[in-house]
Amino acid sequence: MPSIPVLALPSHPDPYPAYQWHVSQDKIRFDEGTQCWIVAQFNVVQEILASPEFLVRPLSAQVPPPIAGSSAGELFSLLIRMNEGDKHRLGKQVLQTSLNQLDLQRLDLVIAEVVEDLSRRYDINKANELNAWISRVAVSVIASLCGFSHSELERICLWIDEFVQCFSPISTPEQLEAASKSTVTLMSSFQTLLSSAGSDPDSFLHRLQAEAKAAGWDSASALLANLVGLLSQSYEASIGLIGNTLIALHSDPALYSELQHDLEKLPQLIDEVARFDSPVQITRRFAKSDCEFYGASLRSGDCILLLLAAANRDPAGNADAERLILDRSDRRSVSFSYGRHACPGETMALRIASAGLHHILASLAHRSNRPANVHPLNHLHWTYRPSVNGRLPIFQTHHKDMS
Incomplete structure (x- = not known):
């Protein structure tokens, strides 16, 4: 049995041997440390994600107790990805249809404008500013699509920085209070925006x-x-997709060289990194009622931890699953969930990450102080944000590389 507690895996430097061990165990087993059931095999994870018998929240607590009764809790109760029922299904259908109808040329134009704006304000050759750039790019793109001006984007990003803390069970009371305050401000900002959206019939809103x-x-x-929710989902997806792809390129100079010669392969790489080093590593489902599942007796409300990162590397889901294969033709992944709660913004997230990485790689390759024989990403080091769900790198540099 691995010595790493299961909820410490997403932020561990190398969690994958432990995930591999979890895949080798029973289809479902009870974990005494978390008092939750654990599922790690690809086919069983997919089965639970697709089944209406397993809910994203327990019926007895539609909102996490730490934020119940707060502004953040009220918003949480309305999120289509965090709850069940006819109204939530209808909202998901509306949002998915609207995202599918996005004008991709307009989206690409907005992405290019945001990348240019961020690059004027942040020097991505400095690790702390690279972190800020990565965390802001997707939020800024979606906020721009909604109609916020460039002068408003930094404030929106700072409010989202605070708001996302309401989703974490390890947030402090101070962080949860800040999240609730940001909830009010974000809802008010979107309300103002919606009231004027009718003036542009081609706008997303x-x-x-x-x-x-x-x-x-x-x-x-x-x-x-759910507009606020769309921004918050893009926040962590951006950090994970872009950050973990940079780490993959840092770890494999040959892969980096291949991408430098053919940046058109970036979308393929991001798809594979999303499987290989998933931004969302663990998610939860709750038994709707008492049931038997692969020999386990579950009670209504029992929590199941779905180890998405383990499932993505299960040989039953992907051949040669422990290898990052750029041109993998039969890729199967649960990183963006599956079935009823599949992420409606997956295509947009991947498109933003691709454009963002294209810019970062081009900028780092032209660092004026880099010796010709040194890997452009060699100055970067990283840890991971404390999280029980996401694998979100924080980049650092050696002191001599920072100015």
């Missing part, structure tokens, strides 16, 4: 409101909440 009206999704507060 105008089309989203039209789709909501046509579908009968008539909850204004739910619409606002």
Whole structure:
């Protein structure tokens, strides 16, 4: 049995031997340390994610107790990815349809504008500014698509920095209080934006409101909440996708060289890194009622930890699963969930990450003080943010590399 507690795996320097051990165990087993059931095999993880018998929240606690009764808790209760029911299914349909109808040329233009704006404000050759750049790019793109001006983007990003703390069970009371304050500000900002969205019939918000009206999704507060939710999901996806891809390139000079000669392969690499070193490593489901599952007797409300990072490296899901294979043709992944709660913004997240990495690699390759024979990413080192769910790197440099 590995000595690493299961909830410490996402931020561990090398969790994959432990994940491999979990894959080798029973299809479902009880973990005394977390008092949760654990599932790690690819096919069983997919089965749970697709089944209506396993819920994203227990029926007895639709909102996590630490934020119940707060502004953040009220917003949480309206998020389509965090709850069940007809209204939430309808909201997901509306958001998915609106995202699928995005004008990709317009999206690419917004991405390019955001990348240029961020690059004027942050020097990505410095690790602390690279971290800021990575955490802001996706949030800024989506906020821009919604209609926020460039002068507002930094404030939106700072509020999202605070808001996402409400999702973590290890956040302090001070962080949760800040998250609730940011919730109020974000909801108010989106309310102001929505009131003027009708002036541009081609805008994302105008089309989203039209789709909501046509579908009968008539909850204004739910619409606002899920716009905030879209920003918060993009925040961690961006950090994980871009950061973990940089780590993969740092670890494999040959892969880096291949990408430098053909940056068109970046989307393939990001897809593979999303499987190989998943941004979201663990998620939860709760038994809807008493049931038997692969010989285990589950009670209503029992928590199941789904080890997505382990499932992605299960040989039953992917051949040669422990290797990062750039041109893998039959890739299977649960990094963006699966089935009823598959992430509606996956395509946009991958597109933003690809454009962001293209810029970062081009900038780092032209560092004026880099010796010609030194890997452009060699100055970077990293740890991981404390998290029981996400694998989110924080980059650092040696003191001599910082100015």
